[in-house]
Amino acid sequence: xxxxxxxxxxxxxxxxxxxxxxxxxxxxxxxxxxxxxxxxxxxxxxxxxxxxxxxxxxxxxxxxxxxxxxxxxxxxxxxxxxxxxxxxxxxxxxxxxxxxxxxxxxxxxxxxxxxxxxxxxxxxxxxxxxxxxxxxxxxxxxxxxxxxxxxxxxxxxxxxxxxxxxxxxxxxxxxxxxxxxxxxxxxxxxxxxxxxxxxxxxxxxxxxxxxxxxxxxxxxxxxxxxxxxxxxxxxxxxxxxxxxxxxxxxxxxxxxxxxxxxxxxxxxxxxxxxxxxxxxxxxxxxxxxxx
Amino acid sequence: xxxxxxxxxxxxxxxxxxxxxxxxxxxxxxxxxxxxxxxxxxxxxxxxxxxxxxxxxxxxxxxxxxxxxxxxxxxxxxxxxxxxxxxxxxxxxxxxxxxxxxxxxxxxxxxxxxxxxxxxxxxxxxxxxxxxxxxxxxxxxxxxxxxxxxxxxxxxxxxxxxxxxxxxxxxxxxxxxxxxxxxxxxxxxxxxxxxxxxxxxxxxxxxxxxxxxxxxxxxxxxxxxxxxxxxxxxxxxxxxxxxxxxxxxxxxxxxxxxxxxxxxxxxxxxxxxxxxxxxxxxxxxxxxxxxxxxxxxxxxxxxxxxxxxxxxxxxxxxxxxxxxxxxxxxxxxxxxxxxxxxxxxxxxxxxxxxxxxxxxxxxxxxxxxxxxxxxxxxxxxxxxxxxxxxxxxxxxxx
Numbered sequence: 001x002x003x004x005x006x007x008x009x010x011x012x013x014x015x016x017x018x019x020x021x022x023x024x025x026x027x028x029x030x031x032x033x034x035x036x037x038x039x040x041x042x043x044x045x046x047x048x049x050x051x052x053x054x055x056x057x058x059x060x061x062x063x064x065x066x067x068x069x070x071x072x073x074x075x076x077x078x079x080x081x082x083x084x085x086x087x088x089x090x091x092x093x094x095x096x097x098x099x100x101x102x103x104x105x106x107x108x109x110x111x112x113x114x115x116x117x118x119x120x121x122x123x124x125x126x127x128x129x130x131x132x133x134x135x136x137x138x139x140x141x142x143x144x145x146x147x148x149x150x151x152x153x154x155x156x157x158x159x160x161x162x163x164x165x166x167x168x169x170x171x172x173x174x175x176x177x178x179x180x181x182x183x184x185x186x187x188x189x190x191x192x193x194x195x196x197x198x199x200x201x202x203x204x205x206x207x208x209x210x211x212x213x214x215x216x217x218x219x220x221x222x223x224x225x226x227x228x229x230x231x232x233x234x235x236x237x238x239x240x241x242x243x244x245x246x247x248x249x250x251x252x253x254x255x256x257x258x259x260x261x262x263x264x265x266x267x268x269x270x271x272x273x274x275x276x277x278x279x280x281x282x283x284x285x286x287x288x289x290x291x
Numbered sequence: 292x293x294x295x296x297x298x299x300x301x302x303x304x305x306x307x308x309x310x311x312x313x314x315x316x317x318x319x320x321x322x323x324x325x326x327x328x329x330x331x332x333x334x335x336x337x338x339x340x341x342x343x344x345x346x347x348x349x350x351x352x353x354x355x356x357x358x359x360x361x362x363x364x365x366x367x368x369x370x371x372x373x374x375x376x377x378x379x380x381x382x383x384x385x386x387x388x389x390x391x392x393x394x395x396x397x398x399x400x401x402x403x404x405x406x407x408x409x410x411x412x413x414x415x416x417x418x419x420x421x422x423x424x425x426x427x428x429x430x431x432x433x434x435x436x437x438x439x440x441x442x443x444x445x446x447x448x449x450x451x452x453x454x455x456x457x458x459x460x461x462x463x464x465x466x467x468x469x470x471x472x473x474x475x476x477x478x479x480x481x482x483x484x485x486x487x488x489x490x491x492x493x494x495x496x497x498x499x500x501x502x503x504x505x506x507x508x509x510x511x512x513x514x515x516x517x518x519x520x521x522x523x524x525x526x527x528x529x530x531x532x533x534x535x536x537x538x539x540x541x542x543x544x545x546x547x548x549x550x551x552x553x554x555x556x557x558x559x560x561x562x563x564x565x566x567x568x569x570x571x572x573x574x575x576x577x578x579x580x581x582x583x584x585x586x587x588x589x590x591x592x593x594x595x596x597x598x599x600x601x602x603x604x605x606x607x608x609x610x611x612x613x614x615x616x617x618x619x620x621x622x623x624x625x626x627x628x629x630x631x632x633x634x635x636x637x638x639x640x641x642x643x644x645x646x647x648x649x650x651x652x653x654x655x656x657x658x659x660x661x662x663x664x665x666x667x668x669x670x671x672x673x674x675x676x677x678x679x680x681x682x683x684x685x686x687x688x689x
Contacts, residue, residue, distance in 0.1 A: 003512050006541075010508040017505075115341050118529035120561045127563060129540050136540050211505035211536070212529035212561045220503050255509035261473055261499035263509070 002134035007256040008249060009137045013210060015248020016144035017043070018267075020151060020203035021225025022232060022240035024196035027155070029235045030172040031192025032084070034095035038103035040222015041110075042075045042197050046204025047213035048110060051119020061124060065205050072201020075106070076193035084189050103219070110215040118212035121205065144206040151199055152241050159237075168192065220264070224251075227271040233281025242282065246270075326369035327362075327625065327632060329354065329618070330395030330420075332385055332411070334403040337377030342610045343403035346425055347372065348603055349611030350400060353618035356598070363622045364630035371395055375402045382407045383414065390418045396632035397625070399423045399617045403610075405431065405475070412441050421637040423621050425613040429479065432661035440634035442641055442661045444617035444651070446574065446669070448476075449483050450662075451551050454669035455572040456484070456491035458682075459521050464546065466494035468519030470510050470534060472502040472526040476552055480525040494519075502528045507537045521545050523572075527552035532562045539565035546570055548671075554609060559674040567676045574651045575670040576609050577679040587648055588668075595650045609651065616649035623647055 021039055028036040050068045053059065059067075083098035128139035158165035171178035171188035179185055207213060207221075228247045232239025247267050255263040274281060331350055334343040354368045362368060371393045375382035382402045389395045398415055401408025405428035412431060415422040416439070424431045424443040432438045459467065469484055471477030481497055488495040496517045498510035507530065514522065522543060524534040531553040538547045539562075548570030549558065554577055559566035575582060579592035595615060599607035624640035625632060646655045652668025673682035 003516070006512045007509055010506050010512070013508075014506055111338060112340075116338070118532070118557065118561065120529075120532070122563075136542060138540055207505055211533040212558075213505070214529055216528070217503040217505065220501070252506075252509050255498075255500075256513050260510045260513065264501050 003256060004253075005133050005135040007252045009132070009135055009141055010256075011249035011252030012145055012245065013138065013141040013248070014251065015245035016141070016148045017203045017207050017221065017244075018225050018228040018247050019148045019241045019244025020199050020206075021222060022229035022244045023148075023151060023155065023237060024199040025226055025229035026232075026235050026237055026240045027199070028192050028196045029229075031168060032095060032189045033092040034083075034099070035092075035226070035234075036079065036099045036193065036196060037096065037222065037226070038075075038079050038083075038099045038106060039196065039200055039225060040218035040220070041103045041106040042072050042200035042218070043204040043207065043221055044213065044215060044218025045075055045106060045110060046072045046201035047208040047217070048114060048119050048204075048215065050121050050205045050208045051213065052114075054121050055119060061122075064121065065202075068201045068205045069198045072197040072199070072204065073194045074197065075200075076195065076197025077190055079197070080186075080190045080193040084186065084193075103222070107215055107219065114215055116214060118214040119208060120212040121208040123209050138210060140206070140209045144210070147202050147206050148241060148244070151202055152237060155195075155237060164191070224267040227267040227274075229281075230274050231270055231281055233283040236281065236283040239281055239283030324366070326367045327364075327397070327630075328369050328371055328393060328395040329621075330371045330386075330389035330393060330398040331400040332373050332375050332382055332389075332398075332402040332407065333400050333614070334377045334407070335374045337375075339377055339403040343374070345608055345610040346400060346403055346614040349599070349607070349614035350618050352599060352602060352611075353615045353622075357618070357622050363625045364628075366630065368618075368622070375407060377402070377404055377407070379404075379407050379410050383410055386411045386414050390414065390420065395420065397421045397423070397621050397637065399425070399621055400614055401426045401431070408443075412438070416440055416634075419634045421621065421624075421632070421634040423617040425610075425617045428475070429662070435659055435661065438661060440638045442620070442638075442656060442663070444613050444620060444649070444654070445662065446551065446651070446664050447662045448480050448550070449487065450664060450666050451572050451669050452480060452484050452487045453491075454666040455523065455548070455550075455671065456487050456493055457666070458572075458671045459546065460491045460493055462521075462546065464493065464520035466496070466517065466519045466521075468511075468514035468517065468522040469495055469497045470507060470514070470522070470524040471497065471499055472504075472524075472528065472530060473499050474502050474527070476527055477502075477525050480550065500526075500530060502526060502530060504530050505533060507534050508541065511537055511541055511543070515541065515543070519545070522547045523550070523570075524548075525550045525552065529558065529561070531558045532566075535559070535562040535569050536565045548572060551609075556674075556678065559679075566674050569674050570682055571672045571674065571679055572669060573672070574609055574612075574664075574668060576607075576612060576650065578670055578672050578681050581681055582670075588650075588652060591648055592650050612650035616651055616654070619649060620647055620654060 046068045049071050050064050083095050087098050123140040124143045125139050130137045159169050167183040175185045228243035232243030251263050251266045254266045333346045358367050373385040401411050401424040405426045408424040408426040408431050422441045427445050429447045431443050471481040498514050531549045551573035554573040582589045596607050624637045627640040628636045641656045646653045652664045654663035656663045671682045672679040
């Protein structure tokens with residue numbers, strides 16, 4: 001029982017990161033119909049920059065997080081610039097392919113700049129261990145879950161109540177119509193990528209406080225986040241959160257009770273099952289047409 | 292990243308008139324004026340760049356020291372260097388070039404990656420050129436029947452694991468919870484420890500993890516059910532740090548430790564309080580200045596570390612030492628053959644019963660063992676919060 005609880009908390013910790021990445025996939029997909037495979041590398045860039053900034057200037061944590069969110073958003077905007085504007089074909093397949101290339105390039109640059117060094121952040125509330133029902137939990141795990149709640153809640157409010165968010169939603173629904181009323185497709189793409197970058201950055205900062213990160217850890221994380229997004233239903237916000245935590249939990253339980261060497265297949269097995277049986281995911285995006 | 296840096300370093304102050312052009316084959320016994328050509332591949336760009344750069348510097352230091360002392364068997368050493376940038380295909384081309392165009396006499400350094408060294412090995416063996424690898428994998432020198440003229444100047448993980456198992460059982464530990472990563476580095480250690488642990492009277496339970504994992508709690512939780520006396524993780528990635536943090540958080544209070552893939556203070560520093568008291572099983576370099584004065588290796592390491600620091604204004608590490616040792620070993624063998632650089636003659640000289648005291652330990656090559664280092668060259672160290680200190684003889688648990 002204690003073990004189950006321990007594994008569950010472990011699953012929530014990693015699941016929180018998957019959920020944030022899945023949210024980022026969702027927002028880009030809604031805004032551009034493309035899948036941004038550079039997503040995992042943003043998490044890496046954010047985690048590494050957070051750790052490097054901490055090691056270099058040691059500013060207060062809030063400053064680190066704020067800087068990193070900006071860095072993440074810039075990564076997103078840069079992706080839009082490279083993959084949408086320079087490629088000059090905004091059909092989603094081309095953009096998707098371009099993001100794969102950009103992801104590889106980001107990783108290579110990070111490798112050169114960091115010399116393979118790993119970076120880490122202190123826990124948001126110090127190195128605190130909480131004892132819950134016999135399980136020892138890193139307080140940071142709760143912070144990371146809180147980040148997901150804040151991000152998902154913030155996005156929900158943004159997309160419904162803030163004019164810019166409403167415009168984004170309108171553009172996702174009918175890009176031509178939105179463009180006709182003054183919100184261009186490119187603006188929608190830039191904002192979507194920027195927001196996705198910031199979401200990934202939140203995941204990066206949260207993870208760097210759990211475990212040291214280096215240039216190499218974003219790729220697999222991005223793919224697992226993609227599996228989570230597919231499980232929840234690509235483009236669905238609640239689906240992304242549920243999918244992220246589900247993958248995290250399944251992975252932790254699988255490592256604890258079945259085999260830790262093969263834990264990585266969990267996310268991809270789920271991805272395959274989803275693709276074969278229910279390609280729209282759990283929360284198949286229900287289109288409500290409002291006039 | 293893709294550029295190939297090819298530089299041929301003329302030795303300082305040597306007369307280079309016979310250097311290029313028509314080399315006279317790999318075993319030129321008479322031309323005493325001609326330099327001995329040392330071919331070398333290190334990945335000074337690409338993913339292993341940090342390792343490769345240190346290796347090249349270590350090698351150049353050794354060559355310059357040897358040349359300053361008058362060379363080997365009356366001849367200077369001349370380096371022919373290529374950078375394969377972690378690309379095995381490129382390394383194979385460069386190796387062919389070393390053999391047929393540059394006509395090198397010996398090769399020291401196998402591209403800074405075990406995979407590259409393994410690819411270079413058959414080419415050099417066929418060409419009758421002695422190959423001193425500075426990479427880690429056991430397979431570079433095994434099976435020995437096919438590796439008669441291939442040597443390496445690095446530890447086999449077998450030896451490190453043997454010493455670690457011995458140490459833990461001396462400390463009264465009865466069982467190990469072992470966490471190797473799923474890379475070749477971890478897999479090899481897993482297979483070896485399965486043989487070595489029972490010999491030391493240790494029970495073993497193993498849980499693997501992905502090298503990029505950010506949480507090893509599931510693995511530790513599962514291992515904890517078998518109540519191991521000590522926990523050891525085997526990886527080259529920051530997951531080693533995560534292991535230390537996770538183990539501490541779960542309240543594990545027996546010995547915890549990492550292998551020689553984690554012999555960098557940064558891994559322990561980043562674990563914070565959880566790193567204190569954690570063990571490291573590696574060579575003696577991290578603790579060389581704290582070794583007892585009667586340890587013969589202390590003087591060798593001190594000289595090397597000072598010379599390296601003087602020349603490059605940065606601290607030496609184990610990778611620099613591997614290349615340095617490799618070059619010195621080959622030079623000693625050439626001296627012993629009186630300048631004969633044929634692979635068979637050099638192999639025989641290297642297998643001499645007279646050991647060579649290098650930075651990483653005492654090399655005792657035999658006809659059966661071409662990795663040379665033994666368990667007495669391994670140090671079990673402990674992180675005291677600021678640096679590594681020798682742990683042998685108590686204080687393992689915290």
